[in-house]
Amino acid sequence: MSKKLLCTLLACLLLLPVLLLSVGAEPKTVPLFAANNSAVAYCIDTEQILYENKAEEVHAPGVTAKLMALMVAYDLLENTGRKLSEKITINGSWVRDTYIPGDRSSPYLGLTQGDECSLEYLFACSLVSNANDACAALVGYCTEELMMATREDFLERMNKKAEELGMKNTLYADTIGFGGLGQTTASDVVKLAKAFYLYNDLVQLADRDAYRGAGSTIRNKNYLECDYLMKGYLMEEAVGLIAGHSTNQGGYHLVTFTEKEGIAYAYVVMGGSRERQEEDGSRWFDDGNAYDDMHGLVPYVLDSFGYQKLCSGKGEKDVTFLADLRLGGGAEEGILRLVPEKTVELMVANPNGAEIEIVLTYDERIYEAEKAGKTYMTVDAPVKQGEVLGTASFVLEGKTLATVNMLAEKSVEVNTLLSAKNHLFSFLFEGPMGNIIKWVLIIIIAWAALALLFWVIRQIFRLVVWGNGKKDKPEKEDKTEKPENMNKM
Numbered sequence: 016m017s018k019k020l021l022c023t024l025l026a027c028l029l030l031l032p033v034l035l036l037s038v039g040a041e042p043k044t045v046p047l048f049a050a051n052n053s054a055v056a057y058c059i060d061t062e063q064i065l066y067e068n069k070a071e072e073v074h075a076p077g078v079t080a081k082l083m084a085l086m087v088a089y090d091l092l093e094n095t096g097r098k099l100s101e102k103i104t105i106n107g108s109w110v111r112d113t114y115i116p117g118d119r120s121s122p123y124l125g126l127t128q129g130d131e132c133s134l135e136y137l138f139a140c141s142l143v144s145n146a147n148d149a150c151a152a153l154v155g156y157c158t159e160e161l162m163m164a165t166r167e168d169f170l171e172r173m174n175k176k177a178e179e180l181g182m183k184n185t186l187y188a189d190t191i192g193f194g195g196l197g198q199t200t201a202s203d204v205v206k207l208a209k210a211f212y213l214y215n216d217l218v219q220l221a222d223r224d225a226y227r228g229a230g231s232t233i234r235n236k237n238y239l240e241c242d243y244l245m246k247g248y249l250m251e252e253a254v255g256l257i258a259g260h261s262t263n264q265g266g267y268h269l270v271t272f273t274e275k276e277g278i279a280y281a282y283v284v285m286g287g288s289r290e291r292q293e294e295d296g297s298r299w300f301d302d303g304n305a306y307d308d309m310h311g312l313v314p315y316v317l318d319s320f321g322y323q324k325l326c327s328g329k330g331e332k333d334v335t336f337l338a339d340l341r342l343g344g345g346a347e348e349g350i351l352r353l354v355p356e357k358t359v360e361l362m363v364a365n366p367n368g369a370e371i372e373i374v375l376t377y378d379e380r381i382y383e384a385e386k387a388g389k390t391y392m393t394v395d396a397p398v399k400q401g402e403v404l405g406t407a408s409f410v411l412e413g414k415t416l417a418t419v420n421m422l423a424e425k426s427v428e429v430n431t432l433l434s435a436k437n438h439l440f441s442f443l444f445e446g447p448m449g450n451i452i453k454w455v456l457i458i459i460i461a462w463a464a465l466a467l468l469f470w471v472i473r474q475i476f477r478l479v480v481w482g483n484g485k486k487d488k489p490e491k492e493d494k495t496e497k498p499e500n501m502n503k504m
Contacts (some may be wrong), residue, residue: 047084048311050303051265052286053201056316058362059209059272059279065316065362070202073184074285077261077268079204080192081141081150083173088213091157092134099135099216109155110148113193116265120234121193123148134218136228142221143235145259150191164191167370168213180206201285207255209268209282220274221255238306239271240295245290245298248306252313256469258305265289269305275317278362282316284308320362325371325409328357329401337407337421338375344395345429351394353404375421377405406497 042068048054053074054065061182076083092099107128114123124140126132134156135269158169177185182203190195208452226233235241239253254272261268268286273280285304300306308400324333338353363371377392380405384393394404407423420471421449 023212036335041262043166048308048315050284050287050305050308050340052284052303052305052308054284054308054312055201055205056312057205057209057280057281057283058320059212059281060210061322063362063363064205065280065364067202068288068314071200072286073198073200074268075261075266076187076189076192077200077266078145078192078259079199079259079268079270080173080187080189081145081206082171082257083187083206083272084150084154084190085138085141085212085217086502087169087172087216088153088157089138089217091161095161096399097134097161098134098253099138102131102133105130105132106155107131109152111161113151113191114261121147121263122259124233126152130229132229136226138217139220139226139228140233142217142255142257143223143226143237144233145236145257146233147193154190154407155260163385174359176504177203177207180210182206191455192261195266201283204283204285205270205281206269207265207270208283209314211256212272212281216293217307218255220481221257237269237271239269239309248310250310254316260289263289265301267300267305271309271313273313273317276322278318278322282309283354284312284313310444317367319364319421321365323361323363323371325359325361325417326355328355328419329424331358335426337373338377338392338405340381340404341384341386341391342396342427343393346396346398346427351398351427352424353421354424355407356403356422359417359419361416362414363411365411369472371416372410374408374410375405376408378403380404396427396429398423398427400424412500461501 043064048068051068051487053072054067055064070286078169091097102253105126105128110126114121122145124144137149137153138155140146141153149225154166158166160166162168170187173187174185175192185203185207186197203467204491211405221237222240224235224243227236229302234243235315236244237253237255237258238248239250239258240243240255242249250271252273254274256270256272258267258269265288266285267289268281269284270285273282273284287308288301290298290300290304300458326337328335332353336352336354340348340351340353342351354430365371381392381394383390385391393461398404400423402423403420404423406418407421408418409416
């Protein structure tokens, strides 16, 4: 064998374990994306977290504070009957101290005292351009003209709404998220995004590459939506929403939505590296930017997860029957079906195509009982319709996806006569009395069998003896006198 061939065979042998491990390896269902920033992916329709990384890490709210401010402002406009098309005049005090030259966290339009613009323009520029002065002008207008109050009162509304949305680790210290004040987390911001998704007018304003108004064109600074200012991050699936720095040193936040087959998703990435800009206008990001994470996160969610209805709850036409129970305790003969308390619909990642198992856990009222040689799960009457009789868990490859209560489909009453009969039979044939009666019956049956046996033996003996006696005994002579005239007739 040549030396070259021998080397080739040795190399193949060395690589064989690696190849086998590669073939047998399970797919990575929870990837770690390139930038490794705080990130959450959430299904709005099923209210389900699909992915999270460093979700509880604390960040300055930055641009995400604008989302809360815009929702509070929109509610105020609706409550006071204002229209987005309504034009207002800018008060210089509203936009004061919203810009620091050279600070990437303070983008602005350049609004000044006396400028006229529509309310829609202020909403759009706050979302599309992340403009501090646009959002500040909107807050100022709502505070002074609609609330007749102060910015502190508006800020209080923002924090109250955050509390209502369950954002437990969020505190807004500034109405537009300027200056790195306040705190929040990615898990809280995804709750904010979910709420914002219901503001259809605002989502539509955010989902455009540019906004034209007040005699100018504002380019979207969310590079998922527009590549005019920076190339390479455009994403066709992205729907809005907002992007920008929380401080000049970094902390870039990015929030967007996607929709697929009627299902809506929200994505949040926080704490990415800062955006850089040269004097010639060229822009780029340092390593670890939010867009790298988002470009990994969105395809992962859309490709890996599928919508599944695990069961249909009570009241549904196609209600799922989880279990059948035999009825006992004086109930009429029949079965009681258990149905789910509610419909369970989830986004499920199942790259291996494994079967989803249903694991039933019964209430203590349910027991095993034997009938006709078979064992049945049994429940005694009475049972009320809707009564909880256990739980059903949906398990995929050892992981519980969801758990739902199992309810009685109907009410089952006790039949008095049948119950009395069952109690009598139970008393007579079960427990200590049952054992006594069984032994008595065994003795009676044994005695009857012995009596029958003796009777049979006696009958056989009598027949045998009587038969032998008849054979041995001589026949007696017939001494009866015949009449003389018999033959003469």
